[in-house]
Amino acid sequence: MTETQKPPSEQGWTRRKAVAVGAGGLAAAGLGGTAYATGATGRGGREAAESAGADAEACYRLTSETVEGPYYIDADKLRRDITEDREGIPLLLALTVIDSDTCGPVRDAAVDIWHCDATGVYSGYEDQGSGGGGGPAPTGEPPTGAPTGAPTGPPPGGGHQEPTDDTRYLRGTWRTDRHGRVAFRTVFPGWYRGRCVHIHVKVHVDGEWTDAGYEGGRACHTGQFFFDEESVLASAAVEPYAGNTTERTTLAEDTIYDQSGVGGGLLRLRYDRRHIDRGVHATITVGVDPEATQDGQGGPRQPSAPASPSPSAG
Template identity: 50%
Template sequence: MGHDHEGQRVSRRRLFAGISSLGLGGLLAACGGGSGTAAVTTSTGASVTPQATTAKDLTSLFSGAGTCTLTSTTTQGPYYFDADKIRGDIREDREGTRLRVAIKVQDSETCEPLGNAVVEIWHCDAAGLYSGAESQSTGGGGGAPGGGPPTGAPPTGGTGEGGGGDMGDLTPTDDKRYLRGAQVTNADGIVEFTTIWPGWYRGRTIHIHAMVHFSNQRVLTTQVMFDEKLNGVVMAEAPYAEHSGRDTFNDGDNIYRDGMLLKVTEEDDGYLGVIVFAADSDKDGA
């Protein structure tokens, strides 16, 4: 792996090999970080960027840590694929309200922080589009007539995102990789991402998808949501206001659970959202 820029491609197999042989600090160094690298903390709690909030500063914000309540598992939805992007800042060129997401991963049985776990997140942009699946997330037709907002959405029944089943990994249909990325938890079980507040698409409330890998297994697939008052504030601003007609809110979403809400506070020019994931790291159902 090179040292020239953040977000370079790295296979899942090489990633786990790097964890076992290098530890988190070595892995981050190997995967590189350019001048645009977002806040990422090492296994010692030291920050990669001087301005970043450290893991110690974040600890007090994680309500629910140490409660050993297994995080709800949800469908991964139709737009997941391994994007091979190890980076903290996943915005690329997407415009929107800045959002820093901090996730603490703990073992659901011991309540201990789960270090060296890989956390992936992915979500749509302000117009409801998913990278790698722009055609599908506009309904397969490249957008609404006249270049308006997307009119299509994933299915909401059967094995679709809103149904009780699940879908297989997506084969990407374009080369874009915005709003997708992975990080490795430090010794405190914490990862951080810099992204934008997600937009919406028909049939779903505003959400972020997340997946946790441990010992080369997918041990948690879940989603996180936002308080509707804050959603209303953000959706009224540019560029979100250009995509009008939102039809599904938290109280009408069949995946939403109160435990999926990010704890959000204002931060600089955007927001900070924190949440605890309790993952079944040995996959024994507890």
């Protein structure tokens, strides 16, 4: 079986009830990388080129920890292509996971990613609508007096919510190779009220890859990846993103992104600026502390001014 072929049962694997998976390296070409334009770059790509001299210093820096958000589902599907039937701009996300102390690769880690679709909806939580932070704007008079009854909705900081349905598109887990590399094929995420465009990530270590999949271990990193404004504006001109009329929070307004560039999760992007619909290639090196245990409640930055109505940590 070649790297470009998916095992017949791949869509149905789960982390604890899976057939054995191979470790091998995952080259961009193995995920159809030739379909992605390389003749031009977005701003993230240009910033990467300009900051190449700082790579040695950056590799010793921990990538920012962020909140898990309310819509995490524990390593539900072991697969590299997480697209399923979702429409959108093809996105190849290539990650390298390193020890931020030694700069050595973190091998055999289980990497989870999950994100909303082009319209801002998370699988597993379709009843929540657009990312849980959407929905119609409030109407009528504001409430007065002391609140009564139990609070509802996502807890502050993005506490977990139980899934509302069995959909699992745009979610997946895969194994880092001996170079600490892993790649996923997906689509460019959309947006919802209160958050900029982003992808969630978890890195699990000290578990065991067995015939049943990946068992045990702990999360040593919980983070989010972000897209520069130039690429998001380009995506917004393409269907189905163009049909997303939800108010959008910019990267500078976001309450989770800490404005620290690559160290804060800003992706390096390559795409044809005239034809972003042909695909985007995103890369980032994730510096983690393999000895740490992260509970997914890492503190977001505090904005200097209100970013957007109804913020969500999703």
